[in-house]
Amino acid sequence: MSEATTSDFLGSLRRAVSNVHLYPKGHPQSDVALDMLTETTGAMAAGYDQVVLSMMDNAFYLDRQLLPQASLEYRDIYRLLHGRGLDSISIVGRPTIGDLAELADFLADEGSDIPADGTIRLNERPYNRSELLKQASMSEIRRSYTASLDFLTGVAESMAEEDGADITDAVWTVEQLLEQVLLQPGSSLLLSTLKTHDEYTFYHSINTCLLALTVGQAIGLTNEQLIELGVGSLLHDLGKIRVPIEVIQYPGRLDDAMWAEIKRHPHEGAQAILAGSGRGQEVAALVALEHHARYDLTGYPAVARRERLHLYSRITAICDVYDALTTRRAYKRAMPPASALKIVIQGAAEGQLDPDLVQVFVSILGIFPAGSLLRLDTGEVAVVVAAGHDGDAMQAAIAVGTDGERIVHPEPFELSVGRVTDLVLPDEVGLDPASLVESAHLDHN
Template identity: 40%
Template sequence: MSELNGRNFLRALFHVGQRMLRSGVSDQLLEDAITALVDAAKMLTAGSEEVVLSVARDAFYLDRKMLAHASTEFHSLLKAMDRRKIDSVTILSGATRRDLADLAALVVGKSSDLPAEGTVRVNDRALAVSDLDMRPMSGLRKSYGDSLDALRGVRDTRTLQLGEVLSVVDGFIAGSGGDPGSSLIMATVHNHDEITYYHSVNVCLLSMALGRFIGLSTDQTRLLGLSALLHDVGRVVVDEAALQRDGRLSNEDWAQVRLHPQEGALAIMAASGPGQELAAAVALEHHVRMDGGGYPSLEGRHPALFSRLVAIIDAYDAITSHRPYRPARTPNEALRVLLEGAGTIHDPDLLRLFIEMMGHYPPGSLLRLPGGEVAMVVPGEDEAVAAVVVREADGGSPAQPRRIVVGAGDVAAQLLPDEAGIDPGSLLELVEQEEHARR
């Protein structure tokens, strides 16, 4: 039993729930999602008679261990379970397809009960909160989950409430305490299933960090965060399937994609609330280049400041993320690619400030050390680059995550999570554990 299996189970449960809500009737996609859930349950219970998943204080726990990353990714699942007063789920080895599907239906409110004697049982275990490995859920993580949910809400309800989105942004401001470093770490979360949503949240976090760095006031930073979170909202309202298809886009898909700036601006203007005009401008202009290229045409007019800023962050997050048709690149490589477009694609002054903020090894970078260990850069207290060892020289996970200071000659190579064979979620878990242990 591992935390990764716990997370995979929750992901599968989340997908079945989403399918049930969207299709309502049984269809092949739903059947496939249930099959994946059965497989995930098998992996989760392998080698034990039963496994208990609990929900307490805004987090999932697998037996007693907190699943911090999954609590962010599947925050809506967490909230749904909380709403239905589900505190624990016991999954027996050999859990049946039917019981697992019933669990998903119960969680999303499509059924009201599970048999007490089934292979999946709800609330049959009363784990005292004090038994759990409680770590405070970082405010930033919670806000990350809330903002993913806000975008899922726009998709599901086709309505946009700017006030609600702003309150999510306020959560970020409170959660990061104005420290861009922790935002940079969170922005290394890249999920493959909901690319647009994770991308939007990352662009929001990094844009606000850069906004603070260039001296914007808190009020301006809020509106920048709102605009950044919604920059691709046009993608949420156009055909998602076209945008997430594997491989290159067909001409038709491409035409569809090119409409997302206008679609987004229209959706924002149709909503009401503070920051509407700024956000609509960013949605409309974030693919316009400094030389007037890109799309749509602004007929010679330059994009506004927020649009130019978000365009840089948008490109940075896209380059450092894995896409079905190309691999991700390291933060340093991404900064180099951006520099090639200074003045033509991007605003050169803002770009220079962005590179200055990111530093040589931005938080979230993975470094291979000369001894063979792998460490992830975390926000340091002073000028020195601090990192947490996430992989020992022999390839094993560290028994206790430990913090080191990285000197100038200490880096053998920069790596990507894929290259290191490490799941970004488990990286964040390790970094959080280390932080918690130090307090």
């Protein structure tokens, strides 16, 4: 049972439901979609008499396991299921194509209720809320993360309709994230530094905010200051919503006209924040305006009449660069965390980023941040489970043995930096560092 097979199931369920709307019954396209749905349902339930997919607080659970990735990626399906009043879908035995067709019809609002004795059963609720909430400590921060995504989606929608952005919930959103950073610094940092999803402005904004809050906490900002910093870093790239998507996602070298479009986003963002918030978020607007201005003021837009950027802009710039480098995009692979950290350090040496803050940043993340995949002197590949801080050794777990075989449920151990011979990209070895780290935490908590 894995998150990947559940994601496949959710993807094919989405397709089957939309085909009900598009094609008449018995159309070859619908049959293809239903075959696929039968296959993915079978794969998800393989080896079990019964599996239960539960929906709660914007998250999917397969049996009692929280599925963070699927929860973030299949939000539309979550809404659809939720909208049809579903809390759980139980799959009993081998699902039949007929039962799955009924499920698709029901979800597309074209079928009546599902018969209670089939292979698909709705809302049997074998797990109650507290059972699902007994998850590892990651689930709370996941929920804050999802709530933040909701908030940002709303902001984007409001920006499409009006001049300003509706950011009335910004403070509340940052408070939720901050609470997690304060309560569980390790977990929230882990979430922000691990990602296998594609680049997406909203994810990037939340990651940048989580990282910025962690830096802010490390340098001793008060809670009030942390909220200001958090709102600024969360909204720093808001102006990108006004830049044409073709330019944002353009895979090649940008020409002058495209570059000029990109360079507008700090201004656009600052304007939207000011127009949307009335008084009170001037600092957030300043962060949006300054986040590409660079420490030596050589970036854009020109900040001629000031000696130095706002502290929050300098923090946001570091977190922005780091998160952008470690995120996969349509046209480039994600960089390993340790290599991204090197570029951040280089940025400080070249005067683009605040060197004192970069030092803080590096000390927080460790030389090899959690989620880094490392080749060891034995030829094994290890995943960093917890970065080393302040002289403490990092914790790692072997993911691939000397014979190239995957290791299931490895014991974490103290790994010294001297044993590392190389950095490995997830794609090279077909591993998902996020789930490796998370399962190591779940196994040993």
